[in-house]
Amino acid sequence: MDSCSKYMVTGGAGFIGSHLVDALLAEGKEVVVLDNLATGRMSNLVRAQEHPRFRFVHGSVLDALLVDELARECDTVVHLAAAVGVKLIVEQPLKSFITNIRGTETVLESAQRYGLRVLVASTSEIYGKNSSGQLSETSDRILGSPSVVRWSYSTAKAVDEILTGLYHRERGLKATIVRFFNTVGPRQSPAYGMVIPRFARQAVRGEPLTVHAAGRQRRCFLHVADAVEALLLLLEQPGADGETFNIGSSEEISVRELGERVIAQAGSASSLEYVPYAEAYGAGFEDMQRRVPDTTKLRALTGWQPKHDLTDVLTDAIADARGEVSRLASTSLPGGRAERLPAATASIVKTALAGPCQS
Numbered sequence: 001m002d003s004c005s006k007y008m009v010t011g012g013a014g015f016i017g018s019h020l021v022d023a024l025l026a027e028g029k030e031v032v033v034l035d036n037l038a039t040g041r042m043s044n045l046v047r048a049q050e051h052p053r054f055r056f057v058h059g060s061v062l063d064a065l066l067v068d069e070l071a072r073e074c075d076t077v078v079h080l081a082a083a084v085g086v087k088l089i090v091e092q093p094l095k096s097f098i099t100n101i102r103g104t105e106t107v108l109e110s111a112q113r114y115g116l117r118v119l120v121a122s123t124s125e126i127y128g129k130n131s132s133g134q135l136s137e138t139s140d141r142i143l144g145s146p147s148v149v150r151w152s153y154s155t156a157k158a159v160d161e162i163l164t165g166l167y168h169r170e171r172g173l174k175a176t177i178v179r180f181f182n183t184v185g186p187r188q189s190p191a192y193g194m195v196i197p198r199f200a201r202q203a204v205r206g207e208p209l210t211v212h213a214a215g216r217q218r219r220c221f222l223h224v225a226d227a228v229e230a231l232l233l234l235l236e237q238p239g240a241d242g243e244t245f246n247i248g249s250s251e252e253i254s255v256r257e258l259g260e261r262v263i264a265q266a267g268s269a270s271s272l273e274y275v276p277y278a279e280a281y282g283a284g285f286e287d288m289q290r291r292v293p294d295t296t297k298l299r300a301l302t303g304w305q306p307k308h309d310l311t312d313v314l315t316d317a318i319a320d321a322r323g324e325v326s327r328l329a330s331t332s333l334p335g336g337r338a339e340r341l342p343a344a345t346a347s348i349v350k351t352a353l354a355g356p357c358q359s
């Protein structure tokens with residue numbers, strides 16, 4: 001990978017995106033972030049904003065002209081922008097569905113026009129209710145009825161994958177798909193249904209940790225630093241072109257045990273409180289019992305392996321929660337120095353990427 005490459009990171013003010021941006025800048029790349037701050041935060045980019053090789057553009061991946069303009073000046077696009085989180089999807093299903101399909105199509109179209117290499121973020125939700133042990137990239141999708149809102153996210157991401165594959169096969173787009181399983185770490189918002197940031201905040205505040213159903217669901221949680229490492233390795237690998245990769249941890253735990261681990265690790269006096277799915281997400285909500293990735297393909301191509309275990313993941317999530325809780329206690333303003341530009345201003349941003357390429 002050329003050290004002077006210019007990267008567009010859509011959704012770069014979000015959780016995974018902002019960590020990727022920091023890593024790319026540290027590697028000497030130029031980075032432009034396109035984000036509408038729907039769930040992202042400028043506070044995630046505090047470090048990046050000081051960098052001469054960084055530029056932030058406030059706007060939407062649904063704005064085809066803006067995406068096109070930015071794509072023209074880049075070599076690679078990492079497409080992370082999406083409506084994310086079970087809670088958000090359930091609360092805003094139509095907006096989420098449109099963002100997740102149309103946004104990806106817009107990015108792929110511009111990437112193909114200018115010959116960019118593309119990495120598209122997909123999700124373990126692709127596998128739906130398939131709970132049959134380790135899931136490999138070719139495992140079946142098992143979905144409930146389309147009328148169950150949760151599956152609209154899975155379906156939108158599946159359409160994104162199909163579009164990406166077809167652009168690759170029929171139009172020669174250099175594209176890789178990554179399916180993130182539960183990814184956790186600093187900067188992850190608890191607001192949209194992510195279990196570890198929510199548990200960490202509840203434990204730090206001494207509130208009950210709300211466990212959905214009986215908490216027997218089993219999940220694996222990967223530290224965001226390991227997820228970003230996987231992305232960097234794949235971006236360097238010509239062999240990743242046209243391929244799909246799971247990215248996740250294989251350290252499995254039930255949600256009930258996870259709650260107990262968070263309480264113990266935080267030294268909290270909290271207890272577990274069991275909440276039926278219907279109360280948390282409305283009637284008819286469906287979940288899967290088990291979700292464990294098979295990452296053999298990623299390991300074989302890149303040699304990747306996670307450097308952090310669940311204890312590290314929880315240590316960082318609890319520290320992040322403590323920081324946020326004490327910041328909120330000392331000020332009535334929400335965290336983050338949001339610097340929201342009107343969309344109209346963003347859509348006419350024409351400045352070329354500034355700053356020298358320092359490797």
Ligand SMILES: NC(=O)c1ccc[n+]([C@@H]2O[C@H](COP(=O)([O-])OP(=O)(O)OC[C@H]3O[C@@H](n4cnc5c(N)ncnc54)[C@H](O)[C@@H]3O)[C@@H](O)[C@H]2O)c1
Pocket residue numbers: 010011012013014015016017034035036037038039040041059060061062079080081082083084099103121122123124179180181182183184
């Ligand atoms: N975090 C996980 O565990 C996980 C799991 C599976 C898949 N993913 C995927 O990884 C990607 C990043 O997720 P994340 O966890 O960092 O979530 P996030 O919500 O922190 O990041 C998504 C970013 O996209 C931005 N965005 C939303 N709509 C946009 C639009 N129309 N135009 C421009 N920006 C827009 C948001 O403001 C946010 O910054 C997503 O594509 C998500 O589907 C994440």
